[in-house]
Amino acid sequence: MDIRTLTFKGGTHPPHSKKATEKLQIEKANAPKVVAIPMQQHIGAPCEAIVAVGDEVKVGQKIGEPKGFVSAPIHSSVSGKVVAVEPRLYSGGSKVTCVVIESNMQDTIHESVIPKGKLEDLSADEIKTIIKEAGIVGMGGAAFPTHVKLAPPPGKQLDTVVLNGAECEPYLTADHRLMLEKPDDVVKGLSALMKALSVKKGYIGIETNKPDAIEAVFNAAKGVDGIEVVALKAKYPQGAEKQLINACTGREVPSGGLPADIGVVVSNVGTAAAIANAINTGMPLVERIVTITGKGVKEPKNLLVKIGTSFKEVIDQCGGFNGKPGKVIGGGPMMGIAQFSVDVPVIKGTSGILVLSEEEARLPKASNCIRCGKCVGVCPMNLMPMHLSANALADRFEQAETLHAMDCIECGSCSFVCPAKRPLVDSIRVAKREILEKRKKQQSK
Amino acid sequence: MENTNYIVSSSPHIRSGESTNLIMRDVIIALIPALISGIYFFGFKALTVTALAIITCIATEMAMQKLLGREVTVKDLSAAVTGMLLAFNMPASAPWWMVIIGSIFAIAIVKQLFGGLGHNFINPALAARAVLLASWPVRMTTWPVPGMADAATGATPLAILKEGINYVNGLPVAAGGEMAGQALPNIWNLFIGNVGGCIGETSVLALAIGGAYLLYRGVINIRIPAIYILTVGILAFVFGKFDINYFIYHVCAGGLFLGAIFMATDYSTSPMTVKGQIVMGIGCGLLTFVIRFWGGYPEGVSYSILLMNVATPLIDRFTMPRKFGEVKKSA
Numbered sequence: 001m002d003i004r005t006l007t008f009k010g011g012t013h014p015p016h017s018k019k020a021t022e023k024l025q026i027e028k029a030n031a032p033k034v035v036a037i038p039m040q041q042h043i044g045a046p047c048e049a050i051v052a053v054g055d056e057v058k059v060g061q062k063i064g065e066p067k068g069f070v071s072a073p074i075h076s077s078v079s080g081k082v083v084a085v086e087p088r089l090y091s092g093g094s095k096v097t098c099v100v101i102e103s104n105m106q107d108t109i110h111e112s113v114i115p116k117g118k119l120e121d122l123s124a125d126e127i128k129t130i131i132k133e134a135g136i137v138g139m140g141g142a143a144f145p146t147h148v149k150l151a152p153p154p155g156k157q158l159d160t161v162v163l164n165g166a167e168c169e170p171y172l173t174a175d176h177r178l179m180l181e182k183p184d185d186v187v188k189g190l191s192a193l194m195k196a197l198s199v200k201k202g203y204i205g206i207e208t209n210k211p212d213a214i215e216a217v218f219n220a221a222k223g224v225d226g227i228e229v230v231a232l233k234a235k236y237p238q239g240a241e242k243q244l245i246n247a248c249t250g251r252e253v254p255s256g257g258l259p260a261d262i263g264v265v266v267s268n269v270g271t272a273a274a275i276a277n278a279i280n281t282g283m284p285l286v287e288r289i290v291t292i293t294g295k296g297v298k299e300p301k302n303l304l305v306k307i308g309t310s311f312k313e314v315i316d317q318c319g320g321f322n323g324k325p326g327k328v329i330g331g332g333p334m335m336g337i338a339q340f341s342v343d344v345p346v347i348k349g350t351s352g353i354l355v356l357s358e359e360e361a362r363l364p365k366a367s368n369c370i371r372c373g374k375c376v377g378v379c380p381m382n383l384m385p386m387h388l389s390a391n392a393l394a395d396r397f398e399q400a401e402t403l404h405a406m407d408c409i410e411c412g413s414c415s416f417v418c419p420a421k422r423p424l425v426d427s428i429r430v431a432k433r434e435i436l437e438k439r440k441k442q443q444s445k
Numbered sequence: 446m447e448n449t450n451y452i453v454s455s456s457p458h459i460r461s462g463e464s465t466n467l468i469m470r471d472v473i474i475a476l477i478p479a480l481i482s483g484i485y486f487f488g489f490k491a492l493t494v495t496a497l498a499i500i501t502c503i504a505t506e507m508a509m510q511k512l513l514g515r516e517v518t519v520k521d522l523s524a525a526v527t528g529m530l531l532a533f534n535m536p537a538s539a540p541w542w543m544v545i546i547g548s549i550f551a552i553a554i555v556k557q558l559f560g561g562l563g564h565n566f567i568n569p570a571l572a573a574r575a576v577l578l579a580s581w582p583v584r585m586t587t588w589p590v591p592g593m594a595d596a597a598t599g600a601t602p603l604a605i606l607k608e609g610i611n612y613v614n615g616l617p618v619a620a621g622g623e624m625a626g627q628a629l630p631n632i633w634n635l636f637i638g639n640v641g642g643c644i645g646e647t648s649v650l651a652l653a654i655g656g657a658y659l660l661y662r663g664v665i666n667i668r669i670p671a672i673y674i675l676t677v678g679i680l681a682f683v684f685g686k687f688d689i690n691y692f693i694y695h696v697c698a699g700g701l702f703l704g705a706i707f708m709a710t711d712y713s714t715s716p717m718t719v720k721g722q723i724v725m726g727i728g729c730g731l732l733t734f735v736i737r738f739w740g741g742y743p744e745g746v747s748y749s750i751l752l753m754n755v756a757t758p759l760i761d762r763f764t765m766p767r768k769f770g771e772v773k774k775s776a
Binding site: 252253356380 | 451452453454455456457458459460461463464465467468518521523560561562563564712713717718765766767768769770771
């Protein structure tokens with residue numbers, strides 16, 4: 001294998017903690033009896049439920065219609081009967097309208113689900129339509145609607161697609177297993193994205209702590225024109241969009257800009273596989289791979305879970321909690337969202353369910369900043385987190401803005417490394433929100 | 446699986462094993478070789494001075510934090526480090542009350558009154574040393590001769606060096622001043638610390654071992670110490686008309702190693718940016734050399750570091766790293 005090993009400047013090395021699940025094959029999760037499918041699983045406008053209580057639905061049937069361009073349709077993951085359409089708590093931390101469906105356990109597939117033919121026969125526009133109609137969003141966690149990325153503002157010349165297979169979040173192995181078990185889907189998805197954008201160059205970046213995945217994807221991509229598999233140094237946040245682009249292409253997304261500004265579109269390997277699946281089978285995005293792991297679960301697993309299945313049900317299939325759980329996280333430990341309850345559904349962006357023991361979850365006590373500068377050294381955006389944080393904590397948001405608070409990608413490297421356990425990224429988040437509020441107010445004036 | 450109260454907090458949900466306490470513990474470990482060498486060469490008195498400084502610093506910190514209504518944080522060991530560093534900057538013959546006054550000044554005035562750990566703008570131990578030196582100059586510059594306890598006073602290599610080096614029978618001696626003709630200690634004694642000086646400053650060997658440990662543990666970066674020491678050495682070499690002895694004696698004598706490794710790298714009072722640390726190293730080296738060569742004192746390490754401490758906020762400000770994706774504003 002002749003591949004390059006690349007990286008970015010800065011970053012940190014949290015323990016990988018992937019041993020528990022990296023060797024475990026993806027299993028199909030038990031069919032859920034009831035699913036609660038949120039009408040907002042993505043960044044952007046929510047969907048409107050187009051089914052009502054009492055309606056019969058089938059697998060792959062559209063049940064949520066997007067209300068705006070930056071949005072993605074939502075489909076049923078089971079066949080059965082709609083029993084409720086009501087606001088419920090979801091893994092984003094708030095309540096959103098959910099379509100609750102009682103499964104008839106038949107998994108009858110909806111008539112609209114038909115294979116879309118060969119990739120060679122599809123035009124760019126047809127591919128875009130397939131992606132949009134399949135409700136495909138970024139599966140790395142942020143869940144940004146993929147079709148929006150495929151429609152860059154006029155004047156932006158795109159030349160590269162980068163697939164994110166870094167999976168730099170500790171604990172998570174969903175992408176790792178996917179690349180190992182379905183490398184052809186990953187490569188096909190990338191080819192589809194490249195074709196849809198008329199782009200000639202594609203990268204698949206994978207961290208060096210997954211040599212087997214690198215090999216599998218490398219072999220799958222052999223002979224496919226324009227696709228280069230690159231090894232990325234195992235370092236957090238290697239999979240952050242801007243850092244990934246920088247590692248692969250050497251380009252820097254300008255401050256406040258988008259990858260499209262420098263001709264790049266980034267997508268996750270899971271997203272690419274979902275695109276391949278939508279083309280191969282016609283099935284929209286109704287299930288995803290979830291890594292259920294952490295000291296707090298008895299038998300960690302990689303499960304293929306239907307969207308809308310509750311965290312509780314998924315955790316139960318992994319032997320349930322191991323002792324009293326301290327914290328339940330949707331996603332990884334660096335950027336995931338802590339949950340109030342396990343009665344929340346798995347959504348398109350749920351890459352993992354991480355259960356920390358009470359001891360691991362105990363919040364460290366913050367002490368004085370000793371100005372050691374470790375946060376400055378690890379910040380992948382070259383910011384000075386402790387200055388930003390000090391200003392944010394003193395309500396000096398304008399100062400924080402001049403120190404480039406808005407460039408913070410909230411990766412959490414600074415908080416992770418801080419010996420004084422200061423809430424660095426937490427306070428910078430507050431500053432960012434305040435700055436955005438202010439900008440909104442100024443715009444509306 | 447009842448709906449228990451999970452802990453909910455903002456990400457990240459894991460933290461590194463580093464802590465302030467561990468960093469301070471590492472600094473203390475790194476200072477132990479120098480302490481052993483101090484006790485070996487200057488006797489038991491070196492240990493009592495160090496112990497007294499540590500105890501006074503910790504007690505002062507507790508008292509001040511209680512008085513100011515702050516949380517008592519002596520467990521972070523930072524006060525102990527200050528005590529140790531202050532003692533290392535005093536002669537072993539220092540009277541007990543001077544040790545106590547210095548320790549109280551360092552912690553109460555320089556550290557706690559400015560906000561405690563991380564908020565002091567100059568190094569507390571060095572500030573205390575400067576106060577003691579200004580108040581009791583004779584006692585602070587009366588050096589016990591190694592092996593003779595506090596019976597005699599000896600000149601430090603830097604005092605001998607002050608007017609330059611002459612050679613008598615090929616051996617380096619003081620070129621002028623009160624000590625004209627006095628021989629410089631041989632290089633081996635200088636290296637292991639068998640010369641007059643403060644408790645913790647004389648042994649280059651012991652300090653280098655401590656420095657290597659701190660580098661290995663990632664507590665300090667090599668930038669400030671290496672640049673500082675090399676700046677002094679190279680300037681001495683050049684201005685000493687390219688006599689290698691100037692390089693060796695200026696680097697190994699006095700408090701340069703102690704200052705460069707343990708004081709100029711103090712987090713609170715040194716720059717955080719890469720460029721800033723380079724500026725700090727060069728600045729300290731330049732000032733030290735200027736004081737040693739042309740100033741009134743034989744030694745200039747403490748004052749150089751204190752001056753650079755004061756400049757640190759400014760240095761940090763002007764050496765901010767370029768932000769990722771920052772677009773150059775073209776005119």
